[in-house]
Amino acid sequence: MSLDATIWAWKVRQKQKKGGSIKPLKKLVLLSLSDRAGEDHCAYPSVARLVEDTEMDRKTVLKIIDELIEDGLIVDTGERKGRTKQVKVYQLMGVNGRETVPTTVLFDAGNDDLNSPNSGTVPTTEQFQQFHERVPTIPLKSPNVGTRNLSKNLSLESKNKKDWFCFKKLREEIYLADDSIDFESIMNSKWAEREKRAFEIYNAEKTMSDDLMIYHFTDWLINAYRTKYSNNQNSTSEKPSSTGSKSQQLSEKQIHSFAQKLSQHPEFASKFSEPGESYDKLAARIAVKLEDPAQAKKWESYLKQVGFSGSLAGNAA
Template sequence: MSLDATLWAWKIRQKQKKGGSLKPLKKLVLLSLCDRASEEHCAFPSVARLVEDTEIDRKTVLKIIDELIEDGLIIDTGERKGRTKQVKVYQLLGVNGRETVPTTVLFDTEKDDLNSPNNGTVPTTEQFQQFHERVPTIPLKSPNVGTRNLSKNLSLESKNIKSWFCFKKLREEIYLADDSIDFESIMNSKWAEREKRAFEIYNSEKTMSDDLMIYHFTDWLINAYRNKYSNNQNPALAKPSNTVSSAQQLSEKQIHIFAQKLSNHPEFASKFSEPGESYEKLATRIAVKLENPVQAKKWESYLKQVGFNGTLGTA
């Protein structure tokens, strides 16, 4: 965070342009950029991060970024950051000054006047005037300086505080999708972490809640296991079951989870949804029909596309 940039952003006054974004929204995006700026007044939050910070939709955020560039408040440096090297680095224009660090010197009673402003214990006139405008920051040569070095100085626990990943929720989702899969064996495998990285890279620019990330990662992980890794795994990976080869019926939990998944299945939803029907209402109707074993059997092919592994009976 740059204090000078934040103070600068608060003082910016803009005229409402015809067809342009609302001034309060532009102020909010600009402040968000300043909040994530380095001491060189450069900021490179992803669009998804700006959307999360400001609670403004993605389309409006992109429009405001273009308007801030047109207004001469920021400029695209051409540099790219992030894992995908696609996150744009913006330079804030017009910010005056940089954060300063109060310095101290050791006492030398024989040579220095204790009342001298150069001693380090008594502020100079300039330091006193700036006292209420500036705050001490970490020295520029410190490894802790700037937002770019932040992750290097945090413990693993601190870096994972805002992570979307949750073992407990993932275990529950996998169990609901297919209770024959041994969750612990999958998560202890080497390929699971590799698939998690691939999933994060694929969704790096998308805005999804943590629960939705877990929901989609469950399908990603199960599909990867079945299509790429199941033949190479120890037979103990799947839990033994006395009813694997026999016809099954959906449990109450499975009906709920598969109803949600089918309501978001493009082909299924386009075929069975009613005009103007929301995903929630469609999921409710699907759940009611899945309680009927005969109807569930008719949709078995769709159920397998969203994670069901087994054979349904009609009684």
């Protein structure tokens, strides 16, 4: 079987002559010959084999072979094969092997298919192989123009595009982070849009997927809500503890600083990191947890190991 011959046979436009065989039957016989061709583009199937392949009668097959010879698509080489040396060997004309120079097949001017929208030259396999993707050239007026401009061929665009924001995903992330937060109240507030703009400016030069943008914006929004906009923030300052030492809470700057340090603390990271989680992602989760005074108190011993001095307010229990 020759792939080059089969491709060629599919692309050849058959001639329709008065009193001759119809074009679909001629193409079927040519395809059967091509399917039986070798690397030299010669085929010598028996008439019985062609009859079996095409499901036509013997008389029709022989008539079509004569017409294909007359059209110049095949040539009787004069060579005979088989045990009886009576099976004719036909050369398929116009087939180019993949090792040959790229050419095009021009059709006879008398072909009635020249008025067809599909008329013209047929690119051969060799021409396709000049392109890494093996995509044939498409005429400029074709409705398929532009189909090669797939995303893999386009220049890398910024991942932080304007449509990264998704209410549904943000609601889910906020719920997973802290289900006590009222998402609707945050999104209906005036400051939410301001924080969104600040987040986009901060990450303008970074390349992140939409999902990762949502993930980090969730932490950003929750942190802003708790530290700057929550009504409960007025009650976060506590009186000195009765033990004589002043209790304190972590500032926003301390939270982000210690979150980064804890994400790289061997003992801490081994206990609280998730499989395959990056340092940045772990630090973001830690920062959200440290905003809760009770949770920060639980981790006070680790915080002191990375530079915190003092005593945190709240119960470690």
